[in-house]
Amino acid sequence: xxxxxxxxEEIIHQGKISVPYTWTVGSTLSRFYCELRDSxxxxxxxxxSCNKVFVPPKVKCIxxxxxxxxxxxxPGTGTLETYTVVRYEExxxxxxxxxxxxxxxxxxxxxxxxxxxxxxxDPEEVKVGMRVEAVLEEEREGNILDIKxxxxxx
Amino acid sequence: MIYMERVAxxxxxxxxxxxxxxxxxxxxxxxxxxxxxxxxxxxxxxxxNVVTVSSDFWDxxxxxxxxxxxxxxxxxxxxxxxxxxxxxxxxxxxxxxLSGSFGVTIVASHHKGSESxxxxxxxxxxxxxxxxxxxxxxxxxxAMQARRYMSKYGLSEEQFALVSVKNHGNAMRNPLAFLxxxxxxxxxxxxxxxxxxxxxxxxxxxxxxxxxxxxxxERQAKKLTRPAKCxxxxxxxxxxxxxxxxxxDLADTRALKDAAKRAYxxxxxxxxxxxxxxxxxxxxxxxxxxxxxxxxxxxDDGKGCEYTERGYFEFGGKLPVNVSGGRLSSNxxxxxxxxxxxECVLQLRGEAEERQLDGAKVALxxxxxxxxxxxxxxxxxxx
Numbered sequence: 001x002x003x004x005x006x007x008x009e010e011i012i013h014q015g016k017i018s019v020p021y022t023w024t025v026g027s028t029l030s031r032f033y034c035e036l037r038d039s040x041x042x043x044x045x046x047x048x049s050c051n052k053v054f055v056p057p058k059v060k061c062i063x064x065x066x067x068x069x070x071x072x073x074x075p076g077t078g079t080l081e082t083y084t085v086v087r088y089e090e091x092x093x094x095x096x097x098x099x100x101x102x103x104x105x106x107x108x109x110x111x112x113x114x115x116x117x118x119x120x121x122d123p124e125e126v127k128v129g130m131r132v133e134a135v136l137e138e139e140r141e142g143n144i145l146d147i148k149x150x151x152x153x154x
Numbered sequence: 155m156i157y158m159e160r161v162a163x164x165x166x167x168x169x170x171x172x173x174x175x176x177x178x179x180x181x182x183x184x185x186x187x188x189x190x191x192x193x194x195x196x197x198x199x200x201x202x203n204v205v206t207v208s209s210d211f212w213d214x215x216x217x218x219x220x221x222x223x224x225x226x227x228x229x230x231x232x233x234x235x236x237x238x239x240x241x242x243x244x245x246x247x248x249x250x251x252l253s254g255s256f257g258v259t260i261v262a263s264h265h266k267g268s269e270s271x272x273x274x275x276x277x278x279x280x281x282x283x284x285x286x287x288x289x290x291x292x293x294x295x296x297a298m299q300a301r302r303y304m305s306k307y308g309l310s311e312e313q314f315a316l317v318s319v320k321n322h323g324n325a326m327r328n329p330l331a332f333l334x335x336x337x338x339x340x341x342x343x344x345x346x347x348x349x350x351x352x353x354x355x356x357x358x359x360x361x362x363x364x365x366x367x368x369x370x371x372e373r374q375a376k377k378l379t380r381p382a383k384c385x386x387x388x389x390x391x392x393x394x395x396x397x398x399x400x401x402x403d404l405a406d407t408r409a410l411k412d413a414a415k416r417a418y419x420x421x422x423x424x425x426x427x428x429x430x431x432x433x434x435x436x437x438x439x440x441x442x443x444x445x446x447x448x449x450x451x452x453x454d455d456g457k458g459c460e461y462t463e464r465g466y467f468e469f470g471g472k473l474p475v476n477v478s479g480g481r482l483s484s485n486x487x488x489x490x491x492x493x494x495x496x497e498c499v500l501q502l503r504g505e506a507e508e509r510q511l512d513g514a515k516v517a518l519x520x521x522x523x524x525x526x527x528x529x530x531x532x533x534x535x536x537x
Contacts, residue, residue: 005176017214023282054401056284062396082305082404084297085350090273093289102294104302104400113400115285115298128305144287 028059028068033142040136042147044110046070052111056144076134077153078105081113085123095145099123105132105150119149161248162375162384163535164258165194165368166496171332171484174268175362179213182364183225183264190260190366191227194379201368202257203250204228206235207243207488208264211275226262226366239436240365240492241521241531247369248387258378259369265486267360279525281398290399292438292525293357297349299404299526300441304351306405307456309441311351315342316462317440318355318482324469325479327509328497332361332484342440356440358485365492367499385499388516388536389421394529404526407449413530414450417518421534426451426518430473430534432501432511433518434494437480442527443467446520447475450532469509477501477509491521495533502537 025033028045035041044055045068052061053072061068083103086094094100101118103126118126120135132150140146167189169175169182177185183206191197204226206219215221219235226233234250236243240263247261276292303309319339325331337355345355375384393416395409396402414426423429435450437443444458452473453461461467467475476482478497481490498517500506519533 003176010176015214021282025283029283056398062401082298082302084294084301084352085347086294086297087347087349088273088293090289090291092274093277093291095287095289102288102290102298104298104404112398115290115295115398115400116288128301144284 026059028057032057033146036146037140037142040140042074042076042134044072044074044107046072053109054112055107055110055114072109074107074109078107078114078132078150080104080118080126080128080130080132081106082128083118083126085126101126103150116144116147117149118151120151159252160372161251161369161387162372163367163387163495163499164370164375164379164383165190165196166366166499167191167193168330168365168493168496169363170330171361171363171486171493173332173360173362175266179264179266180222180225182266182362183222183262183366186364186366187226187260187262190368194368194383196258196368196378198227200258200378201227201231201260203259204231204233205243205247205250205259205261206233206263207238207240207261207492208235209237209488211278212265212267212270212487214270222262222264227260232256238488238523239521239531240489241495241519241533242392242523244367244369244492244495244533245390245392245531247367248390251369251371257370258374260366261369261492262364262366263489263492264364265488266362267487268362272360276525285399293352294349295399295525296439297352298399300351300439302404303441303445309459312339312343313459313463314351314356314440315339317437317443318342320462320468321437321443321476321480321482324477324509325483327469327477328479330484331479333359334479334483352439358438358481361484361486363484363486363489363493365489365496367492367495382503385502385535385537387533389417389419389423389534390532391416391420392529392531394524395527397524397528399526402526405445407445410446410449410527410530410532411451413532417532417534421536423516423534429516430518431514431516432477432498433473433475433520434478434480434497435475435520436490436522436527437476437482438485438490440482443475443480446527449530450518450520474511477511491519491531494519494521495535498535502535
């Protein structure tokens with residue numbers, strides 16, 4: 001293809017889309033966030049059919065499609081199943097400056113992992129299988145960042 | 155067995171894949187679609203139905219298909235859209251033909267990653283009520299999947315690096331590829347760390363481009379074009395896993411196994427290790443190629459990297475994988491799987507020029523949608 005820019009000046013338009021949203025959190029996650037905000041407790045819910053415990057909780061079991069009405073309070077501890085040390089900056093997204101750690105924590109008393117930040121540790125010292133616990137924010141607003149991060153136990 | 159009419163791919167057209175392409179979305183689609191019509195030897199008058207593949211968020215406009223309706227030949231015709239990978243668009247195109255309601259079908263996909271910000275866009279794929287606030291994106295979540303795969307099977311970063319070496323090397327034979335490179339494992343290991351264990355050269359580049367396929371039912375295909383141009387859609391399967399990353403074992407390929415099983419059953423493939431001659435497998439990140447090859451049943455779980463080390467998936471190997479250079483050398487996101495299908499069409503027709511494999515009769519193409527391969531689409535194509 002001939003390079004048309006030899007003949008025509010290339011014009012670039014800058015743009016930006018900024019749209020406000022009001023997200024309804026729904027019955028199940030509202031209860032999860034209220035408990036987290038008001039009592040500082042992490043709750044999951046159990047499937048009456050396969051007994052799997054989900055955290056964050058769900059309306060229905062993804063395996064059995066049964067209602068999950070059986071709520072379970074979790075100790076907030078778990079095992080680091082996998083992690084990454086994020087080394088790039090993306091200020092619009094990242095709650096911390098790089099390098100910082102994202103991890104998937106298999107929660108004690110649950111069958112699912114919670115993806116969250118891993119903190120209070122040198123990123124280079126993080127290991128798969130590490131025991132961790134949730135650290136809560138003092139001022140809580142009813143969202144996932146009410147958990148400040150998970151930190152190593154001991 | 156229910157009789158089902160056969161559907162052929164009768165034309166393919168692609169732009170060159172680049173970063174910062176000069177044309178706008180419509181110009182890219184005009185180019186790919188004109189080439190595909192020319193390849194099939196038909197005109198726009200022969201087209202009855204258009205499926206476009208695009209992403210509103212990536213394009214920065216809602217109902218993004220409308221912006222390329224003229225370019226994809228849809229003016230005065232029916233147009234419908236799949237948001238996701240091109241393999242799913244091809245599936246929808248084939249289903250529309252098999253419904254009996256539509257004739258010759260265009261599947262046109264475009265992507266201009268260079269015009270926006272991949273991290274911010276892929277962050278919006280996450281649940282705004284849970285993970286989005288954490289700042290996760292496609293790269294950081296893939297990095298967690300890579301680590302999980304490594305620790306589950308005792309794999310090393312060097313083993314993943316080999317995939318990058320192979321696919322960038324393959325791109326040297328593909329004039330349409332964006333990043334042909336002769337590199338070594340050491341180059342990959344020494345490239346800038348992005349999100350451990352992933353380095354820059356483990357990650358696919360932000361890429362622009364478009365690809366169009368033309369599909370036709372057997373009767374029309376035979377009327378409109380020469381048998382040499384026809385590549386048959388012999389089997390297809392798709393399946394999806396849980397949305398939330400924490401609900402999955404990220405190294406478990408259950409959804410892909412299911413998709414592959416369905417595609418193989420439809421195509422009459424009972425031994426994929428022996429019956430497939432060439433494969434285009436989703437490799438947006440180096441570790442994905444061996445992981446998905448396990449899910450496709452080409453090797454046992456945890457053995458993909460061993461096969462890569464033995465040269466099994468090399469250009470001259472037993473089953474060449476990503477001879478186009480793969481997504482590691484060009485990753486126009488929504489176009490990726492469709493480009494894989496176009497590559498396999500060229501291979502099966504014997505038109506792949508410098509990278510032509512001898513005697514390729516059966517090809518496999520794999521595309522994914524969603525973070526860390528939430529859903530998979532597997533195609534078996536054949537002459």
